[in-house]
Amino acid sequence: MNRTAVTALAALTLSATAALSQPPATPPTPTVVRGAVTAITDTSITVKTDKGPQTIALAPSWSVAVTKAVDIDAIQPGSFIGTSEMPNKDGASGKSLEVHVFPPGVKMGEGHYGWDLKPGSMMTNGTVGTVVAGKKGSRELDVDYSYGKRHITVPANVPVVQIGQGKREMVKVGVPVFMVVGKTPNGMVTNSVSIGENGAKPPM
Numbered sequence: 001m002n003r004t005a006v007t008a009l010a011a012l013t014l015s016a017t018a019a020l021s022q023p024p025a026t027p028p029t030p031t032v033v034r035g036a037v038t039a040i041t042d043t044s045i046t047v048k049t050d051k052g053p054q055t056i057a058l059a060p061s062w063s064v065a066v067t068k069a070v071d072i073d074a075i076q077p078g079s080f081i082g083t084s085e086m087p088n089k090d091g092a093s094g095k096s097l098e099v100h101v102f103p104p105g106v107k108m109g110e111g112h113y114g115w116d117l118k119p120g121s122m123m124t125n126g127t128v129g130t131v132v133a134g135k136k137g138s139r140e141l142d143v144d145y146s147y148g149k150r151h152i153t154v155p156a157n158v159p160v161v162q163i164g165q166g167k168r169e170m171v172k173v174g175v176p177v178f179m180v181v182g183k184t185p186n187g188m189v190t191n192s193v194s195i196g197e198n199g200a201k202p203p204m
Contacts, residue, residue: 029114031188033179034202040171045193047177056181059191064166067100067204068197072139072160075099075128080107081143082125083152084117084204093151097121098159098203110145117204124150159203161196170195178202 033056035049046055075081080102085094097117102108109125126145134140137156142149154160171177171193178194194202 029116030180031183032116032204033177033181033188033190035177037171037173037175037177039173045171045177045179045190047179054188056179057184057187057189058193059189062168062191062193064168064170065192065194066164066166066170066197067161067194067200067202068164069200070101070160070162072099072137072154072156074101074160074162075131075139075141075154077128077131079128080126081128082109082123082204083143083154084115084121084123085150085152086118086121092149093153094122094124096152096154096158099154099161100204101160101162103163112145112148112150124152126150161203163194166195175199176201178204 033047033049033054035047035054037045038048038053039046042058044055044057046053081099082102083094083099084097086097087094107127109123111126112122112124115121115123124143124145126143126149129142129144129149132140134153139154141152141154143152175195176199179190179192181188181190194204196202
């Protein structure tokens with residue numbers, strides 16, 4: 001994975017920067033845009049979301065990340081992953097809604113902070129410790145980050161993807177996209193657009 005591909009993961013870095021700049025007890029929830037592309041130019045992208053159309057400015061250096069479905073066995077001890085999860089009542093564990101596996105050597109978005117995939121969901125990014133096979137093909141694993149650890153159950157039926165580099169021409173009308181966006185006085189802006197391989201919807 002080259003440096004350009006690392007840049008393509010900047011959508012998750014935006015949430016990392018915000019999360020690590022605040023006390024862990026009150027982590028911020030990043031602003032996320034999901035939907036299908038309805039228009040795209042050199043400087044902006046318009047997406048049909050469940051809240052209506054939204055137009056996002058594209059930073060001059062914007063890049064593309066592609067999520068590719070992989071087997072649950074891609075989650076290995078030492079892997080750096082991100083997972084949207086629903087916390088359990090104990091506060092120290094959770095159940096994955098999806099898992100994205102970063103390329104070897106890439107660590108971005110580290111921490112545990114608010115997410116919006118479902119009401120009450122969180123994002124946990126960190127290094128995988130022990131991985132144990134669970135019931136019905138699931139996995140039990142510990143995820144360590146700089147200020148804590150969580151025990152995560154990954155059901156066998158949740159999406160598991162690996163993130164790789166894409167090309168700008170892959171982002172076209174009709175393609176489902178995922179973006180973490182920043183807010184500016186002139187509106188929202190992003191420097192990374194995530195798409196799924198072969199038109200699949202990014203699971204984050």
